[in-house]
Amino acid sequence: MHIQELILQTQHPAKQKEFYNKMLGLPLLAETDAEFTIQVGTTRLSFQKTQQDVLYHVAFTLPRDTFSQAKGWLGERLSLLDKNGEDEFFFANIDARSFYFYDADKNILEYIVHYELEHEIGRPFQPTDVMHISEIGLPVEGVPEQVAFLKEKLGIEPHKSMSSEEFAFIGDIYGQLVVVKVGRPWLPTESVLAVVSPVQLTTKDQKETQLQLLPFPYTITAHAF
Numbered sequence: 001m002h003i004q005e006l007i008l009q010t011q012h013p014a015k016q017k018e019f020y021n022k023m024l025g026l027p028l029l030a031e032t033d034a035e036f037t038i039q040v041g042t043t044r045l046s047f048q049k050t051q052q053d054v055l056y057h058v059a060f061t062l063p064r065d066t067f068s069q070a071k072g073w074l075g076e077r078l079s080l081l082d083k084n085g086e087d088e089f090f091f092a093n094i095d096a097r098s099f100y101f102y103d104a105d106k107n108i109l110e111y112i113v114h115y116e117l118e119h120e121i122g123r124p125f126q127p128t129d130v131m132h133i134s135e136i137g138l139p140v141e142g143v144p145e146q147v148a149f150l151k152e153k154l155g156i157e158p159h160k161s162m163s164s165e166e167f168a169f170i171g172d173i174y175g176q177l178v179v180v181k182v183g184r185p186w187l188p189t190e191s192v193l194a195v196v197s198p199v200q201l202t203t204k205d206q207k208e209t210q211l212q213l214l215p216f217p218y219t220i221t222a223h224a225f
Contacts, residue, residue: 156172
């Protein structure tokens with residue numbers, strides 16, 4: 001599943017634009033007073049102004065030979081999040097490594113390498129080497145029910161069989177919907193709890209369809225390969 005476009009919301013578009021463009025070094029494609037769009041590798045990321053409280057988890061995939069350099073570069077610009085004194089995390093079940101940080105709205109962002117993705121750059125890391133957005137969190141009340149719905153409508157299943165009553169990693173190595181129970185803490189914190197916030201998502205997937213994960217404000221438009 002390839003995430004082509006992701007539209008989120010923010011109460012502070014100017015601060016978020018500054019963060020993604022200047023702090024993360026990602027190209028600014030378009031902006032108005034109420035919205036801006038950033039290019040994240042092959043993914044377009046937009047933020048639209050809202051008055052409501054929102055919170056998101058988003059992950060960005062890096063080339064597999066850039067983890068240490070990317071972590072060092074970003075660690076000089078902002079504070080990385082840690083758990084029990086550790087600020088990088090290895091996930092043996094998916095052969096991936098990541099680090100986490102806040103954006104200007106305190107959304108939980110993640111830079112991740114998947115070692116099974118055979119993409120390397122063979123040179124020093126640059127901010128625009130980020131490959132694509134690979135994860136978006138979708139908090140729900142009934143995780144198994146939404147997993148079954150997504151399998152029926154989109155033909156996607158838990159990646160590496162990662163699914164439980166409170167958490168499911170739906171998709172493949174290129175892109176995943178992180179379906180979690182509302183109120184579950186986002187890694188690596190114990191206090192930043194998953195809340196429902198509007199998401200519009202465009203993907204390339206197995207089926208051509210548009211759907212909404214009712215009663216939640218999550219709209220997915222899928223284009224077939």
